Amino acid sequence: MRIAVAAYETTAWLAPLPPLTAAEVLAFLAQRGNASFIARCDGNDVGTISSAREGRVVQLFRLGVVVPFRRRGIGERLVCEVEETARGEGAAVVYLQTYRELGLIEYYERLGYRVDGEQSDPSQGRGLVRIDMLKVL
Numbered sequence: 647m648r649i650a651v652a653a654y655e656t657t658a659w660l661a662p663l664p665p666l667t668a669a670e671v672l673a674f675l676a677q678r679g680n681a682s683f684i685a686r687c688d689g690n691d692v693g694t695i696s697s698a699r700e701g702r703v704v705q706l707f708r709l710g711v712v713v714p715f716r717r718r719g720i721g722e723r724l725v726c727e728v729e730e731t732a733r734g735e736g737a738a739v740v741y742l743q744t745y746r747e748l749g750l751i752e753y754y755e756r757l758g759y760r761v762d763g764e765q766s767d768p769s770q771g772r773g774l775v776r777i778d779m780l781k782v783l
């Protein structure tokens with residue numbers, strides 16, 4: 647959670663990440679099909695991603711890499727880790743949500759995801775567009 651909050655500081659203008667308590671993290675991880683991964687580089691914890699599986703569909707979320715370690719392929723590696731785990735558990739689809747304003751659609755497209763829908767997000771109140779993307783494994 648500490649890594650995710652640090653990584654999302656650069657996107658706080660859009661949607662600050664609501665931190666979970668340690669108890670909430672433990673409750674999340676205790677549920678079958680849920681997982682979180684941490685990327686370590688040179689002895690530092692530098693990135694994280696979480697996932698939740700329901701049947702054959704996995705959602706990935708809370709992907710973040712801290713600024714000094716960005717653009718080294720760590721984000722991609724984290725996404726791949728979720729996909730490999732999902733495959734191993736018999737999942738057929740990985741799904742994620744992003745905001746058009748984050749400029750990450752092409753990033754996810756390069757990783758094999760395609761846009762599956764979009765809608766304005768009233769909870770943000772600033773005309774932001776939430777994008778659904780998915781990848782068939």
Ligand SMILES: CC(C)(COP(=O)(O)OP(=O)(O)OC[C@H]1O[C@@H](n2cnc3c(N)ncnc32)[C@H](O)[C@@H]1OP(=O)(O)O)[C@@H](O)C(=O)NCCC(=O)NCCS
Nearest residue numbers: 653654709710711716717718719720721722743744749753
């Ligand atoms: C998105 C994020 C996880 C990418 O992590 P990363 O480790 O830097 O990504 P990778 O090294 O795998 O990929 C780098 C490539 O992705 C693209 N990319 C990465 N971040 C980008 C951004 N913010 N905007 C546009 N392109 C981006 C670039 O093409 C980059 O390649 P380049 O360096 O050759 O230009 C990281 O920027 C981050 O933590 N952002 C804040 C949190 C966030 O927005 N999470 C995703 C919510 S849906």
